[in-house]
Amino acid sequence: MLFTITVFLLAGLAKGVLGLGLPTVAMALLTLRMMPAEAAALMLVPSLATNLWQIGPLRELAPLARRLAPLLAASAIATLASASILAADRSTWPMLLLGGCLAAYGVLGLVRWRPRVSPRHEAPWSIAVGAVTGLATGATGVFVVPVVAWLHAIDLGKDRLVQALALSFTVSTLALAVGLASRDALAPADLARSLLMLPAAFAGMAIGRALRDRLDERRFRTLFLAALVVLGAQLVGRSLVNG
Numbered sequence: 108m109l110f111t112i113t114v115f116l117l118a119g120l121a122k123g124v125l126g127l128g129l130p131t132v133a134m135a136l137l138t139l140r141m142m143p144a145e146a147a148a149l150m151l152v153p154s155l156a157t158n159l160w161q162i163g164p165l166r167e168l169a170p171l172a173r174r175l176a177p178l179l180a181a182s183a184i185a186t187l188a189s190a191s192i193l194a195a196d197r198s199t200w201p202m203l204l205l206g207g208c209l210a211a212y213g214v215l216g217l218v219r220w221r222p223r224v225s226p227r228h229e230a231p232w233s234i235a236v237g238a239v240t241g242l243a244t245g246a247t248g249v250f251v252v253p254v255v256a257w258l259h260a261i262d263l264g265k266d267r268l269v270q271a272l273a274l275s276f277t278v279s280t281l282a283l284a285v286g287l288a289s290r291d292a293l294a295p296a297d298l299a300r301s302l303l304m305l306p307a308a309f310a311g312m313a314i315g316r317a318l319r320d321r322l323d324e325r326r327f328r329t330l331f332l333a334a335l336v337v338l339g340a341q342l343v344g345r346s347l348v349n350g
Contacts, residue, residue, distance in 0.1 A: 110140060115153055115307035116314075122157060124314015124327055126269055126322050127255070129308060130154045130276070132331075135209050135338040143201040144292050147248035147283060151293075152301035153308035155280045161273035171263075171270060178233040178240075179275065182254070183282040185241025190286025192246040199346045205247040206342030212252050213336035217329065222260040229261055240279070245286055250279035283284050 114136045121128035130150050137146035147188050162168065172179070193201050224232055236257040244250040287293035 109138065111149060111304060112307045115304045116311040117311075119157070119311020120259075120315040120318075121309040121311075121331060122308075123312040123317075124319050124322060124324065125165075125331065127251070127272055127276075128331065129157055129312075130246075130280070131209070131249055131251055131335065133207060135335060135342075138202060138205060139338075139344060143205055143276035144287065145249055145297075146285065147193060147204065149304060150248065150300060151280060151284050151299050152305050155277060155284075156305055157190065157308055157312060158273045158276045158280065161269060161276070162277060163270070167267065167270060168274070171267060171275065175233070175271060175274065177230050178237040178254070178257070179235045179278045181237030182241040182244070182250075182275065183278055185238045186244045186250075186279060186282035187241075187286045187289070189242045189245025190283065190292075191290055193248055193283075194290040195288055195290035198348055201247060202342055202349075203346035204243070205249060206339045206346060208243050208247050208249050208252050208339070208341030209335045210343065211225070212249075212255070213332040213334075213339060215252075216332040217254055217336070220256060222256060224257075224260050233257075240275075241282070244279050244283055248262050250276060250283070 114133055115129075115225070117136065118132035121132050131154070133150045134143070134146050137149060154337040195201065240250055240252065240254040243252050254275050255272065258268055258275065262292055263271055284293060
């Protein structure tokens with residue numbers, strides 16, 4: 108319990124400083140002590156609640172949701188289809204894929220990869236990006252690759268970008284919950300334990316927001332991404348050894 112509370116404090120702190128990262132940090136650290144499916148179940152309620160917190164203003168939500176509808180629909184469908192990978196507790200595949208996703212996200216962030224997409228190509232590419240993001244979500248419980256890079260690429264503006272990330276993560280969290288529950292990998296007791304992590308997550312966010320003006324955000328982001336690369340590589344290595 109102390110370990111998981113500490114994890115969600117750290118995950119909330121990252122989200123408070125950067126505006127994202129709670130499920131990514133939670134999955135990266137929790138899987139040091141438990142299987143990915145168990146970690147994903149613990150992450151669900153804090154992820155959903157903190158993203159709903161950031162999803163406003165509601166007057167801007169409808170047009171943004173219409174623009175992102177192909178992305179969100181493809182992501183949800185692919186998550187539901189691939190959740191059996193994460194639900195397979197005895198398999199090393201979820202851990203291996205999770206490590207790969209964490210390392211890839213960290214490397215892409217460190218090199219500041221920002222693709223550019225013309226408006227006329229946005230809809231078809233949104234479906235492809237949503238599908239890949241959903242497959243990664245269902246297999247690993249992490250829903251940042253490649254959707255974060257994609258949302259940066261379509262020039263939403265700072266405020267709409269934060270809202271779009273929250274909307275995408277909310278849809279992914281709900282789809283993952285349904286996918287795990289449909290495969291008997293999410294029980295009411297799991298949701299109760301996840302709910303217990305909510306105070307720690309919000310406390311971490313409050314601390315992160317208080318520290319935001321005192322920290323060098325660029326340096327913090329660099330350390331955050333580098334840590335994800337190290338944790339991802341460690342998970343990949345452990346999976347290969349145990350597999």
